[in-house]
Amino acid sequence: ETAASYGVSSMPTFKFELRGRIIDTMSGADPTALATKTESLVNSAGSQTPMKSEVPGAPGMVDLEQFIVQKNCLNENEDHPFKWVFEDNKDLYLESDCDAEILMSMTFNQSVKLHSIKCQGPDTGHAPKTVKIFINQPNLMDFDAGRDNTPVQQLQLSKDDVVEGNIIPLKFVKFQSVNNVTLFFSDNQSDEEVTQIQRIVIYGKTISTTNMEEFKRISGKKGESH
Incomplete structure (x- = not known):
């Protein structure tokens, strides 16, 4: 289901995401190419700003x-x-x-x-x-x-x-x-x-990807059942 949702047709496929949006895709087991692309995207990510709304009165659309x-x-x-x-x-x-x-x-x-x-x-x-x-x-x-x-x-x-x-x-x-x-x-x-x-x-x-690190434990200890 995940492969279908992200349009993956070959393995391995790498999806690069920024602020819940896919910004690039790479297919193939090429460590050098993967490292190069990752470095390039990391360097450019800081200069990217959220997309402005194209629908009046509807932020983010x-x-x-x-x-x-x-x-x-x-x-x-x-x-x-x-x-x-x-x-x-x-x-x-x-x-x-x-x-x-x-x-x-x-x-x-x-x-x-x-x-x-x-x-x-x-x-x-x-x-x-x-x-x-x-x-x-x-x-x-x-x-x-x-x-x-x-x-x-x-x-x-x-x-x-x-x-x-x-x-x-x-x-x-x-x-x-x-x-x-x-x-x-x-x-x-x-x-x-x-x-x-x-x-x-x-x-x-x-739909932005959920960041599980943002969830806080409200009772019990790690590993306990609730």
Whole structure:
């Protein structure tokens, strides 16, 4: 479970963490390379500052793309692929292929909390409208599952939401420990044949690792049962 949560596919794998955030990864049994990387990260750690919030009024919430290790999309037009929703360029966009539905999934390299989402589209009827949000799926979903299953949350995006790129709050309490997220877009603003999405941003924060040294014994002695 730990390997899956951190996206580990080979052994040994070393994960370097700072303030509860993975800042680097190294695979392979190379002591010299490990020592060099460790020294470099230790030297640079002192100059790093906590990430500033990218969501007004929500401290610590940032774009989680940097923590995504796997991205999948069903029904993408090969001329307008999924990868372009992560580019901040309105001339690039994801377009559905044979109908209006799009099913995308993203896996994080560690557990995260989701706070809000931005789904940006063109100023036309092709911009997305209804999106179902699923989390922690054991396998990649298909369209039947997207249509039939109950999501954690469903959003109805207005034209202003998608054109202006408004940040839409999620039900934060329901997204407290997320390893992967699946977005099912079922239609668009004007029931056009295809859907176009210019930008997807998921905001949240990582779940910091617990430091057991911070816990204090409140009764008894070390080694005693309670």
